[in-house]
Amino acid sequence: MNTFLFRRVFYLVFLLVGSCWAGRAQEYKYEIGGMVGGSYYMGDLNKNAFFKGLNPSLGVVFRYTPNFRWAVKTDLLWGRVSGSTDGMENFFPNGATASFDRNFFELGGQMEFNFMPYSDKFAYLNTKRFSPYVFMGLGVTVAPGNQTFASLNIPLGIGVKYKIINRLNLGCEFSFRKLFGDSFDVTDGNNGFLNNPYGVASSAFKNKDWYSLLMFSVTWDFGPRCQPCNNRFSNGVY
Template sequence: MNKQFIAILLVSAYSNIAFAQEYKYEIGGGTGASFYMGDANKSAPFLYPGWTGSAIYRYTINFHWAVKANASIGRLWGNTDQSGNRFPFEKGTSFSRNFGELGGQMEFNFFPYSDKYSYLGTKPYTPYVLVGGSVTMTTIENSPSLSVAIPLGIGFKYKLKNRWNVGGEFSVKKSLGDKLDVTQKNAGWDLNGPYGIKSSFLKNQDWYLQAIFYLTWEFGLRSDPCHGM
């Protein structure tokens, strides 16, 4: 009995690793809100909501792992009047700008995600976490500006019906530049280093957040779902 029990455990463990969803790819889109944090907003992540939209492409590796690419657009804005900061000479300013983003993330599903293979313990829903990288483009004083960001996030997805998925995702993106909130200079002062301290990776203040709801459709039937790896 002990040998049989061990064999069952080994087969179950292998199945959760090697089996994959029935379809390899997902494509879809989502919409929601974007939020800015930086020199004009250091402590209230949802103070200045903007809009955002995203196109999504996902490759499913197996029940637990997936790779996702996204192309997003949106709008960010902020105002120093509600920042809680005191700036030199009691200066104040605001900004508003559109952004575009190309990104890629690795996702980990906490539950084995599928609406089939229930004998393997799969579930048609799961929370997940993501980490990756992205490139963000904005326009500052009629000139394009690129910066790299590191996204971290959490989400939840559900198999609405065969081949259709719905989900919600919240991600926090640390910009490695300090230009998301740059304003037109006024007497030598703006939000790009308002205290006269040169920006660096450790001193950079710019973040942006995204919260979206999305719908995706699966395609690319696997010839053998038992070899998802």
């Protein structure tokens, strides 16, 4: 292949790849909005009952969207969790009883993957205004009180998002938060035995508390990416 033809092919491939890469970017870089929903606890006072003791939760969310498939999300959440031995089928040693009720705050970040290329534009790229997604990340949970609890958490969840109109998104997601502590349900000395009620040795991933969130969100897109200017006389310059 001679040099002239090689250059032509190279430029053509470069333009095609560049066009595809640019075309796969979202129209807007960022999303911001609010979330509202419910939170509940899973631990010694609730082993496996989904949505038992559901309490309110709310927060704010911010996303950076580099393309149709991926998003980087940051959230700041407040929630409430509670639990009690009332109605439990299993019993603690010596017939001990306990209950708790506390607020918590979370600051976290997650990576999201959309199963569909998410956008209400660029139909030639087979984009969809509806998409399910999965996410995973890392966060910090703090629950103030007489005995303050603080721990890293690992969020893992699924969700769906729908773009109602350009720039306006609705979302719903369900997630588990894995904590690295067993005192999320310990608020005072009366239920301190919940740190290890059965005397079973624990590890980083065993006998630790969890909490879950079911959240509904509304977000607004902003930060448009550079758009080609079609004005020949922009700023009064030819």
